[in-house]
Amino acid sequence: MLCLNGVTKTFNLHNQGERTIPVVTGVNLKLNAGECMALMGSSGSGKSTLIRMIYGNYGCAAGEILIREEDGSWTDLAQADPREVIRLRRHRLGYVSQFLRVIPRVATIDVVSEPMRLAGASDSESRNRAAELLTRLNLPEALWDLSPTTFSGGEQQRVNIARGFVHPYPALLLDEPTASLDKVNRQVVLDLILEARDRGAAILGIFHDHEAREAVCNRFLDVEEFKAAA
Numbered sequence: 001m002l003c004l005n006g007v008t009k010t011f012n013l014h015n016q017g018e019r020t021i022p023v024v025t026g027v028n029l030k031l032n033a034g035e036c037m038a039l040m041g042s043s044g045s046g047k048s049t050l051i052r053m054i055y056g057n058y059g060c061a062a063g064e065i066l067i068r069e070e071d072g073s074w075t076d077l078a079q080a081d082p083r084e085v086i087r088l089r090r091h092r093l094g095y096v097s098q099f100l101r102v103i104p105r106v107a108t109i110d111v112v113s114e115p116m117r118l119a120g121a122s123d124s125e126s127r128n129r130a131a132e133l134l135t136r137l138n139l140p141e142a143l144w145d146l147s148p149t150t151f152s153g154g155e156q157q158r159v160n161i162a163r164g165f166v167h168p169y170p171a172l173l174l175d176e177p178t179a180s181l182d183k184v185n186r187q188v189v190l191d192l193i194l195e196a197r198d199r200g201a202a203i204l205g206i207f208h209d210h211e212a213r214e215a216v217c218n219r220f221l222d223v224e225e226f227k228a229a230a
């Protein structure tokens, strides 16, 4: 589903005396359907950077980021043009970041159902699925027609998670999906991850919560193996 070959990243700080910060070099990984891999490694080792590169937020200095298409062919996201990146994000690759970023004044139910609509599902089907997820994540129905911009941190995170799981992406990136959740909602998220794994999603995530990691991951990768020389 997802394959990285020789992925390398160096940040160039143009406004700070052209300093360069090498992060990772030669990352290789292959993630199959039904696998959930935890990215491990100390703070600053490059876990978030790697996730952002795979989603196309950061470019790569070298290497391939191959995403499997529906017909079995592979597309290199590292070389894809912006339109191609948008297509991959709509249909093949989901991402739950740590923080919700939304357009003000859009209702929660629309924020959550949008990815499914963009992937081609009908309006009613998308809203029903969004409502099902918001119910499971214990977000009160009275909040669904409000914009999530004023929600609490934990409520926003649950909206973000519902949005990330609304469409059955074949590959899914998770950045600390249980970070600010109470015990009950944390368990709901772990169940959603296990269900995604069972339907054949390939999942790559950062889980600082040790128990959560052990509960859902069946592969582990230490990013420090790919530490770039300073």
Ligand SMILES: Nc1ncnc2c1ncn2[C@@H]1O[C@H](COP(=O)(O)OP(=O)(O)OP(=O)(O)O)[C@@H](O)[C@H]1O
Pocket (backbone or CB within 6 Å): 011, 021, 023, 041, 042, 043, 044, 045, 046, 047, 048, 049, 050
């Ligand atoms: N946009 C950026 N510009 C410059 N340097 C960056 C940028 N993002 C990250 N870095 C640097 O890259 C290195 C890796 O950062 P990254 O956030 O990927 O680490 P991490 O393993 O996710 O850390 P943590 O567990 O603390 O979240 C750090 O040294 C960081 O300072």
